[in-house]
Amino acid sequence: MEIEAVAQLIRNGLPGSEVEVTGDGSHFEAVVVSDAFSGLTPIKKQRLVMDTVKAQIASGELHALSIKTLTPEQRLA
Numbered sequence: 001m002e003i004e005a006v007a008q009l010i011r012n013g014l015p016g017s018e019v020e021v022t023g024d025g026s027h028f029e030a031v032v033v034s035d036a037f038s039g040l041t042p043i044k045k046q047r048l049v050m051d052t053v054k055a056q057i058a059s060g061e062l063h064a065l066s067i068k069t070l071t072p073e074q075r076l077a
Contacts, residue, residue: 001062006030010049014048018032048069
């Protein structure tokens with residue numbers, strides 16, 4: 001998969017989020033900033049992001065995704 005394709009999947013699944021993705025084609029790291037994370041536990045934040053790429057992980061197209069989640073307030077801190 002391409003880096004931008006992974007980023008776009010996350011953006012589509014979490015509208016209004018800011019997404020930065022790096023990686024090597026099968027292993028990716030994503031930093032996602034979204035209002036949707038406000039008040040959620042860390043595991044729920046991770047699940048929200050993973051749900052956006054669930055089909056690609058199931059098919060093997062996306063092998064691994066490491067995620068860092070932040071609210072806009074956390075990013076500014």
